[in-house]
Every structure is written in C-alpha cells, then in structure tokens.
Amino acid sequence: MDLIQGILFWFLLLASSLRPGSPSLGEALRRPGKVGPPLHVVLDALNCTAFSVRWKMPRHPGHPVTGYTVSYCAVGTDTPPQERHRSGSLGRATATTGQSDHQVLFEEVIGDLKPGTEYQVSVAASSLTGKGWLSSPQHVTTLPQESCLPPSAPQRPHVTVVSASEVAISWKPGESEGSSPIQYYSVEFIRPDFDKSWTLIQERIQMDSMVIKGLSPDTNYQFAVRATNPHGSSLRSQPSTTIRTPGPEEAGSGRYGPYYLTDTGVNEDDEGLEDDLDLDISFEEVKPLPALKGGNKKLLVESTIAPRSNPKTVSRLAPPTLASLPMTAVAPQPTPETREGKKGVPTMPRLFDLPCDETLCPAGSFCANDDTWGHSRCHCSLGKGGESCSEDIVIQYPQFFGHSYVTFEPLKNSHQAFQITLEFRAEAEDGLLLYCGEDEHERGDFMSLAIIRRSLQFRFNCGTGVAIIVSETKIKLGAWHTVTLYRDGLNGLLQLNNDTPVTGQSQGQYSKITFRTPLYLGGAPSTYWLVRATGTHRGFQGCVQSLTVNGERIDLRPWPLGKALSGADVGECSSGVCDDTSCVHGGTCSAVKADAYICLCPLGFKGRHCEDAFTLTIPQFRESLRSYAATPWPLEPRHYLSFMEFEITFRPDSGDGVLLYSYDIGSKDFLSINMAGGHVEFRFDCGSGTAILRSEAPLALGHWHELHVSRTARSGLLQVDKQKVVEGMAEGGFTQINCNADIFIGGVPSYDEVKSKSGVLKPFSGSIQKITLNDRTIHVKRDFTWGVNVDNAAHPCVAAPCAHGGSCRPRKEGYDCDCPLGFEGLHCQKGTRGLAPGRGHGQAGSGRRPVIPGQPTRFFHQ
Structure with a gap:
C-alpha cells in the first residue's frame, strides 16, 4: 500500500509541475532529454524541527543541471507538497567535490517543521529543458519534542568588583542541561540607572566564570547568564545583585586581556534588548591581546577556567562547532622557539611568524604579539595547557x-x-x-x-x-x-x-x-x-x-x-609530586607544597604512607595534615529541626579552625562551631539569615575547655567554661534547620564547598575528648565512619590503663576506669568479694569502697 501511495505521490508532483499550455502528462513522460532523478538521496533528522536532504547529481543528465527542487509534505495530511527551489548550477546547497562530477554531494536543510512528524521527500533536478524526474519518495521523522529541550536557566551569578572598570562573574548550571550537553554560556548586563533593557555580550563562553573589563566607573550594574545547547537557549537567569564600580579616585583600572564584540537583539522572553545604545562604552571587535596600546574605552571580557570540585553537579560543555569559530586563516606550523614545559604545563611551541591578525589560536588560548622576538605567540589561558591548550590544569602553586x-x-x-x-x-x-x-x-x-x-x-x-x-x-x-x-x-x-x-x-x-x-x-x-x-x-x-x-x-x-x-x-609546580608515591591501606597522595606531599590516611592508619595501624581513642587533629572526621546524625534530620544542643570537651593548639560543621545540600541551612582568633564562634542559619555568637574572652591554648552551645528555633546560646553565657538570634522568619550532610569534626573534605557565611576556613589543630548531641554521646570508635589523618592525642587513656576489660573514660587531663562486674581499684586490678557476678561492685571515694549494687565501679585518676 505504501508503494502505491508513493507512486501516486510521485505522479501528483510530476503533474503539478506542468504549466498551462505544456504537453500532457503522457507526453511529458515520453519526452526525450528530460533530466533523470538525482541519485543516492539520504534523509537525516537533525532535531525537532528540521531534517537534512543529501543527494548526488543524476547519471548522464544530457543537459547542464541548473538547479534542484526538494519537495516534501507531512504524511497522513491533505496539505499539498511544499517545494524548496535552488537555482544555479549548484543552487545554494552545500557541495563537496569528489573525484568526478557524479561524486559531488549536495545538501539542503529543511526547517520550521513540526516535532515528531513524519515527512515524505523527493528531489528533482532542473535543466534548460525544464524540471526533471523526481527521485523515489523517502520518509523521515523529526525528533520528538522531549528530545529537543533547551537547558534550564543558570543559577543567579555571583559578581565581585575587581576595580573601577572590572568585575569578575561566576555561576553554576541550572537544574537541567536539557536534551543535549550545554555548548556555551552568554552573559548580559544592564545599568539600572540608565538602561531599560539588557545588553548581550557577543562572546560564547565555554567556562563558568569570566572577567569583564572596560566598564564605566561609579556606575551600577546587574548581570545575568543564559545557557545554550543545540536545541536553543535557556531563559535568562535571575539577575545578580546590583553592584557599583568605584570611582576613579577609589581604585585604578588596568586594561588588559582579550576584548570582544557585544551584540544587541530581542529574545522571546525579553522586553527587548538595548537596540539604540548611548553608552560610554564603545563596542568593537578587537583581537584578544593581553595588553592594548591607546586609551579607547571598550568592553572587555576574559574567560577563566575554574577547577570543578563537584563534577556531579556541573553540566558538561559540548565542544564548539566549526560554525562557532571565527572566520580567519589557521595559523601555519609555528617556529620552534618556545621552551618545553614539564608535565602538566603547555608544551606546544606556539611562536608564529605571522601577526595576530592572521593567526588563529586553538580554543583555550589567545594570541599576543611578541615584541621581544617580533612574532606572535599563542598563549594558553589560565587553567589550560597541553599540545593545543585543551588540557585542564589544576593550579595551586603556579609555574x-x-x-x-x-x-x-x-x-x-x-x-x-x-x-x-x-x-x-x-x-x-x-x-x-x-x-x-x-x-x-x-x-x-x-x-x-x-x-x-x-x-x-x-x-x-x-x-x-x-x-x-x-x-x-x-x-x-x-x-x-x-x-x-x-x-x-x-x-x-x-x-x-x-x-x-x-x-x-x-x-x-x-x-x-x-x-x-x-x-x-x-x-x-x-x-x-x-x-x-x-x-x-x-x-x-x-x-x-x-x-x-x-x-x-x-x-x-x-x-x-x-x-x-x-x-x-x-x-x-606540584604536578608529578605524587607520581612515585604509594600511600597504602586506602590512603591517597595530595600535594601540600610545590615539591612536597602528604598521604591522606583513612581512620585507623597513620604514618608517612599510612603504613601503621592503630586504635583511635581520643582524636588529635592537625591543620598541617588536613585532618577531619565525619559521623552521621544519630537520628533522622527531622529530630533536630527546631532544637539541638552540643557539649564538647576539647583542647585547642591553634587559635583558628573548625570544631564542628554540618549543612543542608539544597538550601542555605548550616551550623558551625569554630575557633576564630582564639575565641569560640557558634554560627547557624535557618535559611533566612546567619546568627554569630562569639565567646567574650579568648581561650588558653594547650588547655582543656568545656563548651556548651544550643539552638532553639532562631535563638542560640554559647558558653565556654565559666564564661558569661552569650545569646544571639538569627535573622529572618525561618525557624528550622535541616542538615542532610554528615557532621564533620575537626575539618571538612573541601573548604571550597562550605557555606560562605559558615566561617569554616581551615582545619582544627588540637584534641577533642567528648562530643554530646542532645544528651547522646558520639563515640569515637563506633560513630566515626570516615575521615583522614586523625591520630591519637597524648592522653593516659590511649595506653588503655584499665585492666580486665575496663573502660577508660577521659576527664580532661585525667580519666575514670569503668570496671566490669567483679573488679575494682584505680585500674580495675582488684577482684571483688562477696558479690555474685553481674550483681554489683564497688565505687572508690576517699579511700572507702562501699558496695552499691547496680552502680558501675568508677575510679578517678588524676
């Protein structure tokens, strides 16, 4: 049946091509010299609204081909076929010449179609004798709508003022990258005091941060970001908070780095972008030079690479297409003038005989005229390296x-x-x-x-x-x-x-x-x-x-x-410092200096390469070893929404460092306890504002202290030893804290991902003897689930002084021995008399040992 429909469709197209006064259909079929149908017709669905048609010229056309006609219509509708005409010997289709004319490949893209719709397509060649034979009908279906979704709008960008004419912007992708990976981002800005609509910076940003320069001093700005994938652009992100560039008397402005052209236009969700600009900034395209001669005012955009600490939440960026590259000649093979770098740095020689105007540097680099050698040079941008500046380099100690x-x-x-x-x-x-x-x-x-x-x-x-x-x-x-x-x-x-x-x-x-x-x-x-x-x-x-x-x-x-x-x-500089290092027992190597490393040893192991196993009794944390431990909340987060209370006994060796921290992954909620300048700070945020409670007096380092903090709704209390109780309240109307992350003790795995107002800046140095949460003790041996480089403190309990299975309970510098049934003494070294096993035992006190059934035996040793 489909074959019959196809033949009828073909005859219908042929008949419709006959003009009034032309020969009949039968005569047209018998007419000599008519161009045959194009060969090797191939259809390909490009997206939801377009498909491509590729074909080769007819075999033995007899007359020169002057053009082609693509005829198409939706299957199952009464709509007459539509035609796309291309006049000229090659029309305006794309042609790639092969070994002979019959290998020339033509291509046409048909757009503005309906998603998920089947189309029937034929192609005919034209010559001086008229329209030729139609090719056999073929079918293609555009992609369904759900496979062509644009990305979600990026999160609100964060803007930092650098100088009177420069700002730095960073952002994170939105909730979804759509149906395809994000190809690039675009940035828009508005001056609320002057502009009524947004101005688009015409630069496709492949990163998630950038520096914009050449702004007007003493001016208010807002910025927004869009993400684009092959199916379209996202909505505009929420505008950034309004920032103001300082005046010339407040800060200077260096002009450096690449300049780019800005563009204006109208998008479907805009009130309209600025289309008649009367700005102090003039927009013109300039090659990306790191330094410019002259004083013209320009808008400048420079992209930077930021190492991504959480690849799970970062959208992939698709490589740019050829159409997105600037139309300029590719640089010839460079002269071997540049020195080779060590591992992890740019090694490709990038010195060229041509000026920058005639040089195309690879993505991830920019061109600069080298006045020393009289050539141009392709420089890898910050965070890029390798043969063609395509490798990401994590920079901490620059080389x-x-x-x-x-x-x-x-x-x-x-x-x-x-x-x-x-x-x-x-x-x-x-x-x-x-x-x-x-x-x-x-x-x-x-x-x-x-x-x-x-x-x-x-x-x-x-x-x-x-x-x-x-x-x-x-x-x-x-x-x-x-x-x-x-x-x-x-x-x-x-x-x-x-x-x-x-x-x-x-x-x-x-x-x-x-x-x-x-x-x-x-x-x-x-x-x-x-x-x-x-x-x-x-x-x-x-x-x-x-x-x-x-x-x-x-x-x-x-x-x-x-x-x-x-x-x-x-x-x-630290690249390769861990190449010849082996950290055993699950440890990982990490550079701590340009030429030094440490092994991050899991709980229960220590040593230069984590080679020593031990039993953790009283944890000792060290900033130099990036120590931290983690424990889950004992109960579900709902049990701590409105109230939580911590009691901590600790001995600080440094005046700064995080004692305890937890947070909510999807909101602003967090709580933290830090040493800050010798004081203790208790911070928490219910999602609408941060409370900061700070001890009145600094703590003596190297001594044990008892800390009590509590939070009820937005109200907090803090007391250290016998200092005055400090009270505080969080801002806003929210009253609950939801922490779905673990409780981190003594440090965190990454200080780049903590809440900005948490005050968590560096690891704690010192010992933590006891942690109690809502009257429930967090046990080191049982509750610590993971961590790195946590050692034992110098304390008598580490040596297990309690005999016969007694439990050592630390009490600041001293300890108690909790003896099992049937034993007593300072170290549970004596057997008891007259007591049946499991019935009771003695308690020490001032030399007396009365029998108190049902009570543990507790001896305090100072």
Whole structure:
C-alpha cells in the first residue's frame, strides 16, 4: 500500500509541475532529454524541527543541471507538497567535490517543521529543458519534542568588583542541561540607572566564570547568564545583585586581556534588548591581546577556567562547532622557539611568524604579539595547557616559563604603604617577579620586583624619581627563597630570607603611588615595554609557593576558588609530586607544597604512607595534615529541626579552625562551631539569615575547655567554661534547620564547598575528648565512619590503663576506669568479694569502697 501511495505521490508532483499550455502528462513522460532523478538521496533528522536532504547529481543528465527542487509534505495530511527551489548550477546547497562530477554531494536543510512528524521527500533536478524526474519518495521523522529541550536557566551569578572598570562573574548550571550537553554560556548586563533593557555580550563562553573589563566607573550594574545547547537557549537567569564600580579616585583600572564584540537583539522572553545604545562604552571587535596600546574605552571580557570540585553537579560543555569559530586563516606550523614545559604545563611551541591578525589560536588560548622576538605567540589561558591548550590544569602553586604571567586585582589601600612577602624558586638568573603600576608601558608610578643576574631588585616610583634597592646576596637557582618588600612613602625596604634588610629611598617630593594595572606575578604581557622601569624584559622562570599582600595570604588558584583573575602559559609546580608515591591501606597522595606531599590516611592508619595501624581513642587533629572526621546524625534530620544542643570537651593548639560543621545540600541551612582568633564562634542559619555568637574572652591554648552551645528555633546560646553565657538570634522568619550532610569534626573534605557565611576556613589543630548531641554521646570508635589523618592525642587513656576489660573514660587531663562486674581499684586490678557476678561492685571515694549494687565501679585518676 505504501508503494502505491508513493507512486501516486510521485505522479501528483510530476503533474503539478506542468504549466498551462505544456504537453500532457503522457507526453511529458515520453519526452526525450528530460533530466533523470538525482541519485543516492539520504534523509537525516537533525532535531525537532528540521531534517537534512543529501543527494548526488543524476547519471548522464544530457543537459547542464541548473538547479534542484526538494519537495516534501507531512504524511497522513491533505496539505499539498511544499517545494524548496535552488537555482544555479549548484543552487545554494552545500557541495563537496569528489573525484568526478557524479561524486559531488549536495545538501539542503529543511526547517520550521513540526516535532515528531513524519515527512515524505523527493528531489528533482532542473535543466534548460525544464524540471526533471523526481527521485523515489523517502520518509523521515523529526525528533520528538522531549528530545529537543533547551537547558534550564543558570543559577543567579555571583559578581565581585575587581576595580573601577572590572568585575569578575561566576555561576553554576541550572537544574537541567536539557536534551543535549550545554555548548556555551552568554552573559548580559544592564545599568539600572540608565538602561531599560539588557545588553548581550557577543562572546560564547565555554567556562563558568569570566572577567569583564572596560566598564564605566561609579556606575551600577546587574548581570545575568543564559545557557545554550543545540536545541536553543535557556531563559535568562535571575539577575545578580546590583553592584557599583568605584570611582576613579577609589581604585585604578588596568586594561588588559582579550576584548570582544557585544551584540544587541530581542529574545522571546525579553522586553527587548538595548537596540539604540548611548553608552560610554564603545563596542568593537578587537583581537584578544593581553595588553592594548591607546586609551579607547571598550568592553572587555576574559574567560577563566575554574577547577570543578563537584563534577556531579556541573553540566558538561559540548565542544564548539566549526560554525562557532571565527572566520580567519589557521595559523601555519609555528617556529620552534618556545621552551618545553614539564608535565602538566603547555608544551606546544606556539611562536608564529605571522601577526595576530592572521593567526588563529586553538580554543583555550589567545594570541599576543611578541615584541621581544617580533612574532606572535599563542598563549594558553589560565587553567589550560597541553599540545593545543585543551588540557585542564589544576593550579595551586603556579609555574612560570619566561613568557608566563598571572594577574590579580590591583594593589588596594597601598598608595601610601604596603608590605609584600613572596616565596619562590628560580630556574633562571633574570626575570620579572612582580609588577603593579599606573600603566603597562613604564609611564607614571609603579612598583616592581625582579631578578637581575641573580640579585633581587625592588624598584618603585612615586612620580618624581625611582628608588632601586638591591639585595646584598644573590639567590641560589633551584632553591626556595622568601623575600619581603616594604614601602612607606618615599622609604623602602627589601629583605631576602633572614639577611639584613636593605633600605632605600625614592627621589622627589611625591610620596604616594597610583596603582591602576593588575598586580602581575611571574611576568607581564608587556615586559618588553617595562624594561626601563623594571630593569629586565624577561619573564620569571620557576615556581611561586606563596604570596602575601598587606598581611593577607593570596590564594593563587584561579578565580572564583582563588584570587587569580587571568594568566598565560601557567603550569603547576606540584604536578608529578605524587607520581612515585604509594600511600597504602586506602590512603591517597595530595600535594601540600610545590615539591612536597602528604598521604591522606583513612581512620585507623597513620604514618608517612599510612603504613601503621592503630586504635583511635581520643582524636588529635592537625591543620598541617588536613585532618577531619565525619559521623552521621544519630537520628533522622527531622529530630533536630527546631532544637539541638552540643557539649564538647576539647583542647585547642591553634587559635583558628573548625570544631564542628554540618549543612543542608539544597538550601542555605548550616551550623558551625569554630575557633576564630582564639575565641569560640557558634554560627547557624535557618535559611533566612546567619546568627554569630562569639565567646567574650579568648581561650588558653594547650588547655582543656568545656563548651556548651544550643539552638532553639532562631535563638542560640554559647558558653565556654565559666564564661558569661552569650545569646544571639538569627535573622529572618525561618525557624528550622535541616542538615542532610554528615557532621564533620575537626575539618571538612573541601573548604571550597562550605557555606560562605559558615566561617569554616581551615582545619582544627588540637584534641577533642567528648562530643554530646542532645544528651547522646558520639563515640569515637563506633560513630566515626570516615575521615583522614586523625591520630591519637597524648592522653593516659590511649595506653588503655584499665585492666580486665575496663573502660577508660577521659576527664580532661585525667580519666575514670569503668570496671566490669567483679573488679575494682584505680585500674580495675582488684577482684571483688562477696558479690555474685553481674550483681554489683564497688565505687572508690576517699579511700572507702562501699558496695552499691547496680552502680558501675568508677575510679578517678588524676
């Protein structure tokens, strides 16, 4: 039956192609010279609303083919066939030429169709003699609607102001990525005080964070994000909270990194995007250079890679299609000028003879003109490396190769004075370590630290003359060094390791420095133009382990986990440190320094490689070993919604660290108990606001303390030892806390995933002797289910002093022995008389041992 319908359909199409006055259908069929049907017709459903048709030209057409016609109609409807005409020898179809004309492959895409609908399709060629024979009808069905869903809107983006013209944005995917992986994100912004609609930044972001630069100072902004997969774009995310860029007098603005074109348009769920912009920002497409000459105001977008700590909740990004790549020539084979990196860093030589305008760098990289060598260079973006910058690199201790750099926000509150400490290991005798200034071309104020012939040079200029302070000793290549820079007004100081500090003074009367560029670490994109200011045109080669600015240790990881905003060709110094390490008994290796590691040993094992088994009695936690333990809540979470009470006996060895923490995965709810600056802090959030209760006096380190905290609805109580009771209340109207995660004690597995207001920043160092939750004791041996690097504290109970199976109960520095039936004494060493087994035993006290049936034998030993 289908064959008969197909033949009838074919004759119907043929008859409909005959115009008035043309030969009859029979004559048309017998007419000589008519072009035969196209060959090898193949149909393919592309999505819910489109399919593709591919074919080859007819065999022996007799006359030149001038075009093609694709005829299609929905099966089972009375709708007449629709036609898609393509005039010209190849029409406007896509053609790929093979070995002969008969191998030319034509393709046409038919869109605007109904989802889940079957269509019947035929193709005919045309020549000077008219329309040719139709191909045999074929069927194709568009994909059903449920297989073509766009992604959900991303979560509300988080925005951080970097400078007067820069903001950093990060976001997380929405609940669903739709029917296909997310291909890219797009970002929009609005200025609530000026704009009535949103402006789209025309850059397809393959990451989940970015830096936007070139914004107007002293202006309010909001940002939103969309996700796109092959089936369409999501709705706009909830707008970010309104942020305000500071004025020029409050903070400087460095112009660096790649610029991109912005676009405007209207989407179906918008009131309309801005289509007649009258902004201070001018939008034009500029090649992604790390530094720009000239002062034109532009909007700048720079994407960064952030290591994803929870891959289960992060949507996959599909690789970009060819259509999404810029239309420019692919760079030729580069000249072998770049040095090779170690494992985990970019190794591909990326120096080209062509300028950046004619060079196409691979995804995950950007092009910059190399003024030193007179070429262009493809730099791997921060967090990328490998042969084609396609490998993700987790950066914690950055490694530099002479043409690398990392950028941080400009120095703040440092116009009059600053102090910077840097720990580094150099592999070359020359290189720029630090730079921040008024601009990137050695004009105006600046400060810099460079290695010049193995001596450190600290330079700064307040505007009227340069101070040059040189270390008295030279550094040793391959060794770690610590340098401290200090400046107050015209006076400066440099101290290398523990050497005697060297001082110096700048010239002139000006005593303040204007910082507008980013703080560059390990080099700069324009080192060639900074040579007169810094004393070198070379970038640093080596590793950086730590950076501290004005007393704050800077997290060197890429933003938003760390403070690094962007960078080029940066590797990881600790890469490979665990390659030759074997942690036994289920332990895992983790780098703790650029060249050092620890084994994260499970509960019950310790040692350099977790080789020693032991019985955990009284847990000892150490920040240096990243210790923590976890235990489930004894009862269902509903039992703790409105009330919970903890009693903890502990001995802190450090003034900071988390004692206890739990949270709800799907909401803002959490509770935490921390050491903070020597005090105890109890924090909790019912979902509408955080309560922070802080002990009145700091605690004595190295001594045992008793802590009592409780929460009833939004009200909390905290008391340490015999200090005054501290009361507090959470904000908002919510009164219950739901914690569906375990209770973490002494630390957490990842400090990047804790609630932002929890105050959980680092592991606890010290001992925890007792934890009671709602009058229920949490036992170390039975209730601790997992953890790492928890050792035994130095306490008498660890040595099991109670004989005959007695249980040692710690009491701060001392202990009790709970003796089994039939035994008594300080250590349960004596047998009792006159008591039947299981009937009772004695209790010690002031030398008397009265028999108290039914009571445990308890001896306190101090």
